[in-house]
Amino acid sequence: MTKIAIIGAGAMGSGVARRLHDNGCIVPTLLDGRSAATRERAAAAGMEEATLDEIASADLILSIVPPAQAEAVVETLAPVFAQANAPLFCDANALSPETKHRMAARVKELGGRMVDGAIIGFPPADNYDGPRLYVCGDGAGEVAATINPFGLDTRVLEGPLGAASALKMCYGGINKGVMGLVTAMLLAAERHGADEDLLKEMGISMEWLMGRQRGAIPTMYPRAYRWDAEMHEIAGFLAPDDTPAAAIWHGLGDFFTDRARAYEAGEELEGIKALLAR
Structure with a gap:
């Protein structure tokens, strides 16, 4: 049977694992030191x-972790990459092309091969055919051929390593950036007593936007702890060519850090839900 190791058992990692498992794939993972949940x-x-030895016998390794943990995964897998015929490694995390190139160089130094991957969409669920895994670079076709038979839509992009991460940076910057901007302005409106009037005007002129944000913003809070690093990666992606734009996404990174702290403290979420339900 095909064995696809997944490093990371968060919402996305476990969702992808379930999709693969339900379609007949063996999915080993590393759980040493992880919580009961x-x-x-x-x-x-x-x-x-x-164990690492068992991971080394997989046909493919997928890394699906919070962006801030992605490079540590490479170091954890160093003994795997050092083995003869080590499995192909696909980093599917929300990182900039620069970070992916640095990671790929490190994987090569350790004896392995890395493919650039990017996941776009929600975690797999019943009656939902997404998400999509985009892959690029040397070995991308191998990744797609290994995963596609097990129900995860995997698409090979033209271009070298970095093409998938560039797509993810641009898409994530728009999708999560808009969510952050709308949340920030709703919180500001509430602080200044303009929330009722803002919601009325948004209902008249921007209901197309609010229709999605009413559902999306509450789901952002429990995930904000890993979105902050992604925003800073996007800022780094933008910085060489557009420093003012990079500053916006650095600010969004800090904004999501604050939302994560508010969520941990049991603050703000119920209030924003009530605001959006008006």
Whole structure:
């Protein structure tokens, strides 16, 4: 049977694992030191706890972790890359092309091969045919051929390593950037007593935008802890050519850090839900 290791058992990692497992794939993972909640989520997704030696016997390794943890995954897998015939490694995290190139060089130095991957869409769920995994670079076709039979839509992009991460930076910058901007202005309107009038005007002139944000913003809060690093990656992606734009996404990174802290403290979420429900 095909064995696709997934490093990371968060919402996306476990969702992808469940999709692969339900379609007949073995999905080993690393769970040493992880919380009871993570272990339960992994088990529910059909993931099997494995050692590094067992990970080394996989046909493919996918990394699906918060962006700030992605480079540490490479170091954790160093003994795997050092083995003869090490499995191909696909980093599917929201990182800039520059970061992916640095990681690929490190993987090569350790003896392995890395493909650039980017996931766009929500975690797999019943009656939802997404998300899409975009891959590029040497070995991208191998990744797609390995994963596609197990129900995860994997698409090969033209271009060298970095093309998938560039797509993700641009898409994520728009999608999550808009969500952050709308949230910031709603919170400001509430602080200044303009919330009722703002919602009325948005309903008249921008209901197309608010229709999506009413559902999306509340789901952002429990995920904001990993969106901050992604925003800073986007800023780094923009910085060489557009420093003012990069500053916007650095600010959004800090904004999401604050939302994560508010969520951890049990603050703000219920208020924003009530605001959006008006």
